[in-house]
Amino acid sequence: MAIEVCAKAAVGAPNLLGDCPFSQRVLLTLEEKKLPYKLHLIDVNNKPQWFLDVNPGGKVPVIKFGDDKWIPDSDVVVGLIEEKYPDPPLSTPPEFASVGSKIFPSFVAFLKSKDPNDGSEKALVEQLKALDDHLNAHGPYVAGDKVTAVDLSLAPKLYHVETALGHYKGWSIPEDLTNGHNYMKLLFTRDSWEKTKAAKEHVVAGWASKVNA
Numbered sequence: 001m002a003i004e005v006c007a008k009a010a011v012g013a014p015n016l017l018g019d020c021p022f023s024q025r026v027l028l029t030l031e032e033k034k035l036p037y038k039l040h041l042i043d044v045n046n047k048p049q050w051f052l053d054v055n056p057g058g059k060v061p062v063i064k065f066g067d068d069k070w071i072p073d074s075d076v077v078v079g080l081i082e083e084k085y086p087d088p089p090l091s092t093p094p095e096f097a098s099v100g101s102k103i104f105p106s107f108v109a110f111l112k113s114k115d116p117n118d119g120s121e122k123a124l125v126e127q128l129k130a131l132d133d134h135l136n137a138h139g140p141y142v143a144g145d146k147v148t149a150v151d152l153s154l155a156p157k158l159y160h161v162e163t164a165l166g167h168y169k170g171w172s173i174p175e176d177l178t179n180g181h182n183y184m185k186l187l188f189t190r191d192s193w194e195k196t197k198a199a200k201e202h203v204v205a206g207w208a209s210k211v212n213a
Contacts, residue, residue: 002038002065002066003030003035003036003037003038003063003064003065003066004037004038004039004040004063004064005023005026005027005030005037005038005039005040005061005062005063005064006040006041006042006051006055006060006061006062006063006070007020007023007024007026007027007039007040007041007042007060007061008020008023008041008042008044008060008061008206009041009042009043009044010198010199010202010205010206011045011202011205011206011208012205013202014041014043014046015041016041016198016199016202017039017041017196017197017198017202018041018044018198018202018206019160019198019202019203019205019206019207020060020061020206021104021156021157021159021160022060022061022074022156023060023061023074024155024156024196024197024198025061025074025078025152025153025155025156026061026063026074026077026078026081027039027061027192027195027196028152028155028156028192028193028196029078029081029082029090029149029152030081031191031192031195031196032088032090032147032152032190032192033081033085033087033088033090035081035085042060044058044060054069054070055070055072057072059072061074061077062077063077063080063081065080065084074153078149078152078153082149090147090148090149090152091148091149092142092143092148092149092150092151093143093148096134096138096142096143096148096150097149097150099131099134099142099150099154100127100130100131100134100142100150100153100154100157102127103124103127103128103131103154103157103158103161104157104160106120106123106124106126106127107124107157107160107161107164107165108210109123109124110123110124110165110169111164111165111168111169111207111210111211112210112211112213121171124161125174128161128173128174128177128180129177131154131177131179131180131183132177132178132179132180133179135179135180135182135183136179139179139182139183140179140182140183140186141183141186142154147187147190151187152192154187155184155187155188155193156197158180158183158184158187159184159188159197159203160203160207161173162184163200163203163204164203164204164207164211167200167204168204168207168211
């Protein structure tokens with residue numbers, strides 16, 4: 001069954017993989033399961049008509065299994081990959097499935113913030129600290145010794161935290177969150193990561209319009 005995926009192309013470089021963390025989550029899942037796939041890079045500022053014809057919502061990522069229709073929403077897509085290709089298993093135990101889920105919205109709020117006293121930095125640090133505490137108790141990955149779906153969702157988001165805040169605010173994840181730093185090192189050295197990561201400059205470019213809004 002041929003798998004096809006549409007993911008965001010890099011801003012200003014339509015032939016390179018872009019910075020969408022939700023697209024990368026799907027690609028990481030496919031790579032961890034060693035599934036071959038055909039990748040279509042979509043310039044989200046100039047979406048091709050064929051893409052809009054099959055996916056009127058216009059969002060990425062979307063996936064197609066064989067002759068089936070294109071399916072949007074990374075949560076749904078990752079669930080379907082797990083269902084269709086259960087080996088190796090990547091499903092996260094339910095009690096750990098929402099670990100770290102507030103990091104990304106906290107990051108976006110802090111990145112876009114123009115007021116250093118609005119509490120957005122503190123809120124992000126609290127979420128990162130909660131992840132660090134969880135990893136201290138259950139690590140090295142969220143559910144123990146093996147990578148699961150929640151890690152593949154968090155990895156691209158933590159990369160954005162590190163890259164975008166480093167560039168736009170000269171900010172870095174506190175050094176005393178050692179479990180979190182070790183976790184990122186583990187994730188960012190996996191083969192699946194090397195094959196699917198966006199270049200740092202494309203992450204920076206991807207956030208420019210929101211930072212400058």
